[in-house]
Amino acid sequence: MYISTFHLMPHRELPDDFEKRYQSVWVTPPFHELADARRVGQYYNWTLDELIHAAKAGSDGICTNEHHQNAYGFMPNPNVMGSVLARATQDLNCAIVQMGASLPGTQPPIRIAEEYAMLDSISGGRLVAGMPLGTPMDINICYGVTPIEQRERFREAHDLILKAWTSKEVFPWNGKYFQLPMVNIWPRPIQQPHPPIWIPGSGSTSTFDYAASHDHCYCFLSYFGYKSVSRPVRDKYWEVCQQNGRDLNPYRMGFLQLVGVSETDAQAEKDYAKHVEYFYHKGLHVPLEWFGVPGHQDYKSLANAMRNPAMAQNIGSLKEKRYKDFLDDRFVICGSPATVRDQLKELCQTMRVGNLMVLLHMGSMPHELTLKNIDLFFKEVAPALRPMWEDEWENRWWPAGLRRKTLQGAAA
Amino acid sequence: MTTITDRRVSVWQNKIHPNVKVAGTGPPLVFLHGAGGLRWDPFLDLLAARHTVYAPEHPGLTEGEEESISHLDNLWDLVLYYYELFDVLGLKSVPVIGHSFGGMMAAELAASNPERVSKLVLMCPIGLWRDDAPIPNWMLITPASDMVKYLVYDPAGPVAQQMFGAPDPEMQIRLIWSMACTGKFVWPIPDKGLKKRIHRIQAPTMVLWGKQDKLVPVRYAEEFGRRIPRSKVEIIDQAGHVFPAEYPERVAGMVEDFLG
Numbered sequence: 001m002y003i004s005t006f007h008l009m010p011h012r013e014l015p016d017d018f019e020k021r022y023q024s025v026w027v028t029p030p031f032h033e034l035a036d037a038r039r040v041g042q043y044y045n046w047t048l049d050e051l052i053h054a055a056k057a058g059s060d061g062i063c064t065n066e067h068h069q070n071a072y073g074f075m076p077n078p079n080v081m082g083s084v085l086a087r088a089t090q091d092l093n094c095a096i097v098q099m100g101a102s103l104p105g106t107q108p109p110i111r112i113a114e115e116y117a118m119l120d121s122i123s124g125g126r127l128v129a130g131m132p133l134g135t136p137m138d139i140n141i142c143y144g145v146t147p148i149e150q151r152e153r154f155r156e157a158h159d160l161i162l163k164a165w166t167s168k169e170v171f172p173w174n175g176k177y178f179q180l181p182m183v184n185i186w187p188r189p190i191q192q193p194h195p196p197i198w199i200p201g202s203g204s205t206s207t208f209d210y211a212a213s214h215d216h217c218y219c220f221l222s223y224f225g226y227k228s229v230s231r232p233v234r235d236k237y238w239e240v241c242q243q244n245g246r247d248l249n250p251y252r253m254g255f256l257q258l259v260g261v262s263e264t265d266a267q268a269e270k271d272y273a274k275h276v277e278y279f280y281h282k283g284l285h286v287p288l289e290w291f292g293v294p295g296h297q298d299y300k301s302l303a304n305a306m307r308n309p310a311m312a313q314n315i316g317s318l319k320e321k322r323y324k325d326f327l328d329d330r331f332v333i334c335g336s337p338a339t340v341r342d343q344l345k346e347l348c349q350t351m352r353v354g355n356l357m358v359l360l361h362m363g364s365m366p367h368e369l370t371l372k373n374i375d376l377f378f379k380e381v382a383p384a385l386r387p388m389w390e391d392e393w394e395n396r397w398w399p400a401g402l403r404r405k406t407l408q409g410a411a412a
Numbered sequence: 413m414t415t416i417t418d419r420r421v422s423v424w425q426n427k428i429h430p431n432v433k434v435a436g437t438g439p440p441l442v443f444l445h446g447a448g449g450l451r452w453d454p455f456l457d458l459l460a461a462r463h464t465v466y467a468p469e470h471p472g473l474t475e476g477e478e479e480s481i482s483h484l485d486n487l488w489d490l491v492l493y494y495y496e497l498f499d500v501l502g503l504k505s506v507p508v509i510g511h512s513f514g515g516m517m518a519a520e521l522a523a524s525n526p527e528r529v530s531k532l533v534l535m536c537p538i539g540l541w542r543d544d545a546p547i548p549n550w551m552l553i554t555p556a557s558d559m560v561k562y563l564v565y566d567p568a569g570p571v572a573q574q575m576f577g578a579p580d581p582e583m584q585i586r587l588i589w590s591m592a593c594t595g596k597f598v599w600p601i602p603d604k605g606l607k608k609r610i611h612r613i614q615a616p617t618m619v620l621w622g623k624q625d626k627l628v629p630v631r632y633a634e635e636f637g638r639r640i641p642r643s644k645v646e647i648i649d650q651a652g653h654v655f656p657a658e659y660p661e662r663v664a665g666m667v668e669d670f671l672g
Contacts, residue, residue: 023554140599140600141552144599144600146595146600147551147592147595148592148593148595148596149596152482176485287554288554288555289553289554289555289556290552293551293552294551294589294590294592294595295551295592295593299478299589302588303585306581306585307585
């Protein structure tokens with residue numbers, strides 16, 4: 001098992017009545033009413049410190065991602081953060097997991113090929129190259145990309161980036177969305193033929209298929225835990241892998257889980273309850289319609305989603321839930337080290353997850369509590385999870401120089 | 413009761429097979445629907461009393477043809493596609509009536525090749541932009557139930573009830589996909605350069621607007637009227653964006669008078 005620490009870099013101090021007073025945490029929240037630029041600078045520095053702290057505490061990887069115009073998590077360019085992290089972790093065996101720069105919103109997409117190659121260079125070959133499609137709020141609304149073209153744009157950008165990394169010749173790119181006369185990027189990645197590629201997603205079948213057919217790792221970014229999605233996602237994903245002639249290597253699957261560790265279950269409730277509720281009530285306060293901007297889903301996915309509105313119901317009912325509900329439904333895993341260990345093991349077994357991502361900073365959590373969570377997690381929980389899958393499978397979606405050598409024979 | 417025939421045709425190198433609703437007798441006219449899709453309503457029925465109405469479904473909206481939208485990349489493709497569709501229907505030069513998104517397309521067709529459009533009726537079209545009268549993006553209206561307030565003069569009245577009263581999942585799927593396929597050509601701001609071409613329109617033009625239109629403000633009626641050489645503007649009071657559904661007899665009468 002490889003465990004990475006994820007961070008969203010949220011606004012930590014939204015007013016108590018935020019979700020009543022404002023339409024949305026995304027796209028429209030007024031910066032000047034809700035934030036202070038100097039204080040926001042503090043959030044960025046806390047975020048960097050927390051991720052570096054996790055790397056020192058033993059996290060196998062540290063993750064950043066891209067979102068725009070929001071208080072939920074505002075790293076408009078994750079590579080700015082990634083470059084600090086790459087530099088600050090020079091002496092550690094820690095992957096820089098960019099989850100990452102959004103392909104359809106970056107013009108031209110070779111910008112991502114260049115920035116990722118820079119990160120791979122600075123980090124000495126420790127980059128994991130996440131290739132997100134991006135949310136409708138970010139890509140369609142904030143960045144103006146035509147919804148019905150988003151997926152096709154993503155695919156073209158992916159192909160262009162891979163060719164830009166690997167081609168030995170200068171080449172012209174005559175695509176539908178991007179045309180470039182002479183592509184010859186500098187620098188190139190250290191990892192050959194290219195850094196491992198992870199595709200984050202929220203459960204759509206066409207993304208499963210894309211990841212499996214390209215032999216990339218699919219990362220399910222679930223904020224609704226694994227119970228509600230274990231069947232539709234796990235069964236469908238592994239079925240799609242088999243249809244594509246892929247093996248059942250659990251490292252093909254990444255999974256994001258919100259986690260809070262304390263000395264006891266009761267202490268965990270004291271420590272994390274209000275931050276969990278802040279995360280779901282304020283951090284995900286987004287009009288339902290914006291998750292489904294017309295054209296963001298292809299026709300089949302749209303018809304499927306409208307006829308089986310599980311995801312919509314999950315989002316729609318968030319505000320009615322309290323800490324205990326989030327715990328019971330396993331949206332979050334919080335408790336003593338033993339509780340968290342057991343539940344995470346069950347999650348990883350159930351979903352067949354090899355690349356676990358944990359969100360150890362949730363919503364309004366202050367810096368000190370986040371450091372405590374990181375310390376307890378890597379001291380008391382992570383060691384028990386690490387041996388999972390290790391004697392059977394190799395993590396082919398991890399920087400080669402950072403893979404642990406515990407595997408017996410399967411590496412061949 | 414008018415008989416409506418569904419006519420499937422093949423255009424664009426046989427890659428797109430839209431359905432065209434055809435009804436009535438008399439000289440032809442083309443009706444281009446708005447972003448919400450084609451609904452055959454009393455207004456079209458009334459037009460069919462004295463005309464042969466051709467009402468094509470926008471590419472991608474015909475059942476089983478959802479993916480065909482991918483064969484048209486941009487507005488230029490869509491304009492040429494419509495000339496081909498006119499050819500297949502045997503329409504050399506024809507009156508074109510367009511509502512909202514369909515109004516923008518009608519204006520584009522008349523401006524790109526004035527020979528194909530003999531008369532033009534623009535019913536609260538999109539296509540122009542004024543910073544002092546921004547058009548809300550109808551694909552982002554939230555909550556979705558607020559849509560009716562943007563479209564209908566009396567959101568509690570019978571027209572609103574009939575159009576939005578009982579939404580079911582299949583209706584929602586059609587509506588969302590319709591906005592997706594039309595939105596492809598106008599996202600994220602419905603200003604794709606018509607202002608540079610609109611002076612080329614030669615067809616006698618009638619611009620119709622609901623005075624209380626909350627989606628595309630009536631301010632744009634004057635804007636279209638000013639820019640189209642042979643045009644007149646008519647404003648209908650106590651009317652919203654869907655005024656042809658609100659006043660079918662009156663609007664059909666105005667159109668018939670104009671077409672002569």
